[in-house]
Amino acid sequence: MKVVIPGGTGQVGTLLARAFHRDGHDVVVLGRHPAATAWRTARWDGLTLGAWGEEVDGADVVINLAGRNVNCRYTRANRDAIKQSRVVSTRLVGESIASARRPPRLWLQASTATIYAHRFDAPNDERTGIVGGNEPDVPDTWRFSIDVATSWEQETDRAKGPETRKVKLRSAVIMSPDRGGIFDTLLALVRRGLGGTSGNGRQYVSWIHDADFVRAVYWLIEHDDVSGVVNVAAPHPLPNEAFMRALREAWGTRFGLPATEWMLAIGAFFMRTETELILKSRRVVPGLLAERGFTFQFPTWPEAAQDLCRRWRGTGKPPS
Secondary structure, eight states: OEEEEETTTSHHHHHHHHHHHHTTOEEEEEESSOOOOSSEEEEOOSSSOOTTHHHHTTOSEEEEOOOOOOOSOOOHHHHHHHHHHHHHHHHHHHHHHHTOSSOOSEEEEEOOGGGBOOOSSSOBOTTTOOBOSOOTTOOHHHHHHHHHHHHHHHHHHHOOOTTSEEEEEEEOEEEOOSTTSHHHHHHHHHHTTOOSOBTTSOSEEOEEEHHHHHHHHHHHHHOTTOOEEEEESOSOOEEHHHHHHHHHHHHTOOOOOOBOHHHHHHHHHHTTOOSHHHHSOOOBOOHHHHHTTOOOSOOSHHHHHHHHHHHHHTTOOOOO
């Protein structure tokens, strides 16, 4: 099959492109600055329709991952860039699909598990989950992230193209041993003796192993009766304290210096990022995938962390 991945030059896009290419599919990644890869690439600016639309015409699947990196301080300029890069690029993808002579049968649109409310009392699935934005006493930056996610999804819903099935991927943090990703960052803290509890440690961490993320995408491609919102997350989120303890044990170290909220705020300021990823409680579960019988290769974090640490120590490449 032919798979087109707008905004696929980052870690998640590379993860998917690598898997599809390995399995013999025709992969085309659209990017502003595409590099030489084993799969095909095409240039787009994420702002205007262009020759790249010819790749969408006749494709089987489009997986839109486009959007400015959120690993930054949420200044006014950065907020505008983050939101507009997602809304405008999603609108463009929708327009290219609507104008295609042979529209793709499936559009997988990136979203995020961050859309759910900061909570501890119950997990968020697709049916009963609470979309955030109205929680008391949470930072304005957290509300901004939810505004971005809801705007992203609304733009997908507005897009025309009745022949194309649409799925919105509310993905948890995708854990991969590839260098530069979130797992690499967390492991660096553990390796330096800094991987202790963050804040009070009660906040839930929702995650998914990279192999299961790829398998879930394949599953969604194969199941023509699934559309709308899908939580792409492992079935067992866990509090930060237990999450970091399991990662330390997987690496083979006992000690991890804890970090209070004020310490994290100072660190985030100097690293030019935000503390939301660490302190917001994301208790997200894969309701639809579980109901429909999808099986996770790594349903629990201790086993996933052991596999990721082993692969990080080796080549960092996914298992064959």
